[in-house]
Structures are given as C-alpha cells and as structure tokens.
Amino acid sequence: EDKVVQSPLSLVVHEGDTVTLNCSYEVTNFRSLLWYKQEKKAPTFLFMLTSSGIEKKSGRLSSILDKKELFSILNITATQTGDSAIYLCAISGGSNYKLTFGKGTLLTVNP
Amino acid sequence: SAVISQKPSRDICQRGTSLTIQCQVDSQVTMMFWYRQQPGQSLTLIATANQGSEATYESGFVIDKFPISRPNLTFSTLTVSNMSPEDSSIYLCSVGVVGRGHAFFGQGTRLTVV
Numbered sequence: 001e002d003k004v005v006q007s008p009l010s011l012v013v014h015e016g017d018t019v020t021l022n023c024s025y026e027v028t029n030f031r032s033l034l035w036y037k038q039e040k041k042a043p044t045f046l047f048m049l050t051s052s053g054i055e056k057k058s059g060r061l062s063s064i065l066d067k068k069e070l071f072s073i074l075n076i077t078a079t080q081t082g083d084s085a086i087y088l089c090a091i092s093g094g095s096n097y098k099l100t101f102g103k104g105t106l107l108t109v110n111p
Numbered sequence: 112s113a114v115i116s117q118k119p120s121r122d123i124c125q126r127g128t129s130l131t132i133q134c135q136v137d138s139q140v141t142m143m144f145w146y147r148q149q150p151g152q153s154l155t156l157i158a159t160a161n162q163g164s165e166a167t168y169e170s171g172f173v174i175d176k177f178p179i180s181r182p183n184l185t186f187s188t189l190t191v192s193n194m195s196p197e198d199s200s201i202y203l204c205s206v207g208v209v210g211r212g213h214a215f216f217g218q219g220t221r222l223t224v225v
Contacts, residue, residue, distance in 0.1 A: 034213055041201050041219030043154070048213045088153065097142045097207030097214045101153040 002027045002093045004102035012108045017079050021105045023089035024071040031092040033065055033072050034099065038086040046074070046087075079109045113138040113208045117217030124224050129192045132220045134204030136185045142207040143181060144214070145189045149200045157202075160187040194224045 003026040013019055025033065032050045036043035047056045049065035049072060056063050060079075065072045076083055086106050090099040114137040124130050134143065143160040157177055158166040166179035181187040191198050204217035 032212070036216075041221060042203065042216045045213050045215070090154075095142065095207070097205070098144060098156065098159065099154075099205075099214060100156075103153045 002091060002100040004089055004091055004100055006087075006089050006102035006105050008105060009103060010106040010108070012110065013079055014110050015080060017109075018075065018077045019079060019107060021074040021076075021087050021089075021107070022071065023073070023102060025089075025091045025102075026070065027091050027093045027100075029093050030067065031094065034090045034092065035063055035072075035074050036088040036090065038088055038104070039084075043088055076107075079107075081109050081111055083107060084109045112211070113140070113206060113215045115204060115206060115215055115217040117204050117220060119220055120218060121221040122223070124194055124222065126195050126224055128194055129190055130194065130222060131188050131190045132202055132204070134187045134189075134206075134217050136206050136208075138185075138206075139209040140184050140206045141209055143187045144205040145177070145179060145187075146203040146205060147200045148203065148219075154203065157189070160189075191222065194222075196224045198222065199224045 005024045007022045032048050034048045035046040047063045052067040060077045063074045086104040088104045089102045116135045145157040146154040147157050148154045156169050157172045158168040160166050160179050160181040162181045178190045202220045205214045
C-alpha cells in the first residue's frame with residue numbers, strides 16, 4: 001500500500017522566515033510526487049516532481065525530489081502571511097491523477 | 112487550466128437523509144475522482160468515476176453508501192446516502208485534464224450532518 005508521511009504536522013513562523021517542509025513516501029510503482037496548497041477547501045497545484053535532483057521553482061517556493069532516499073522537501077523563503085495554509089504532499093503510483101496524500105503540514109505565518 | 116464547478120459549496124443535512132454533489136468540468140477530461148477529507152485529516156480517495164459504468168471504489172467505501180454516476184466525460188455526481196454525523200467532511204471532485212500532467216480539484220463541498 002502506498003504511503004506518504006509529512007513533517008512537521010504544524011509549524012508557526014514569523015513573516016520573513018524560511019521554512020522547509022518534509023515529505024517521505026513508500027510506493028510500489030512511482031510515477032510522480034506532487035505538492036498542493038490548501039487554504040480553504042480546494043487544493044491548488046504547486047509542483048510535480050518526477051526526477052531526482054532537479055529543483056522546481058516558482059517565486060519564493062521551491063521543491064526537490066530524492067528518489068533514492070524516497071523524500072521531497074518544499075522550501076518557502078521570505079514567508080508572508082498569505083503563505084498560511086495546509087501544504088499537502090501526494091504521490092502517484094499508477095496514474096498522475098489518482099493520488100495518495102499525506103496528512104499535510106499546517107503552516108501559520110504570523111506578522 | 113480546467114474550470115471545475117462543484118456544487119453545493121456547503122450544506123447542513125439531517126441524519127438519515129442523502130445529499131448529491133455535482134461536479135462539472137469545462138475541459139476534456141480523462142479521469143474523475145471523488146475524495147473525502149474528514150476534519151483534521153488528509154484527503155482519502157473514495158472512488159474513480161468511470162464514464163458509463165460502475166465506479167471503482169477504494170477499500171472501505173461501498174456503492175450503497177456512496178453511489179457515483181458519470182453519464183459523460185465532463186460530469187459526475189457523488190451521493191452520500193443515509194448520512195450520519197461521521198459523514199461530516201469536505202468532499203472534493205478531482206479531474207485529470209487532457210494535456211496536463213497533474214490533477215485539478217473542484218472547490219469542494221463542506222457537509223455537516225446534524
């Protein structure tokens with residue numbers, strides 16, 4: 001059975017701090033690892049990672065995958081209050097669209 | 112990206128009743144899924160909605176409790192039947208769009224059963 005473990009489960013930081021969110025996984029047939037941001041109800045897509053060692057970047061957010069050690073990290077630099085959300089890590093074992101999610105990291109950024 | 116219309120956005124229902132949630136997509140869709148997110152928990156896949164045939168349910172979910180229809184490529188419904196307070200959750204429709212490598216999610220339905 002595919003499994004995703006995220007840490008920490010919650011994190012409180014001040015604006016301007018840099019945070020690193022962790023995701024480890026077990027999967028029978030790896031296809032991709034995805035990061036989503038959930039602010040209210042709907043998760044919004046951040047990154048999809050398929051190859052080890054290639055950093056994906058979007059503004060202040062970046063992510064990298066290590067397929068040998070079976071983990072990924074999501075970095076957020078110069079955090080803002082608008083970054084407060086649940087960050088979800090998910091893996092796709094057979095289809096890019098059918099996902100197994102971790103429990104998420106609740107990030108709170110205080111002014 | 113895809114525009115996914117999911118409704119209702121929220122509802123408060125009496126135990127023992129049923130609620131049908133609709134998901135409509137404006138793009139060519141390959142796959143459609145339904146997830147549940149219980150309070151404080153992550154997303155759990157309920158089933159894959161198959162066009163014109165019975166849905167494929169994950170372990171722990173059954174058709175009698177969560178009947179799903181998908182009459183065409185871009186529309187699906189999930190019914191939560193004979194509800195109890197334990198069914199209070201966010202229900203999310205998810206789709207795979209032709210030409211896009213990742214899943215998109217609808218706005219979600221927040222269901223409260225009293």
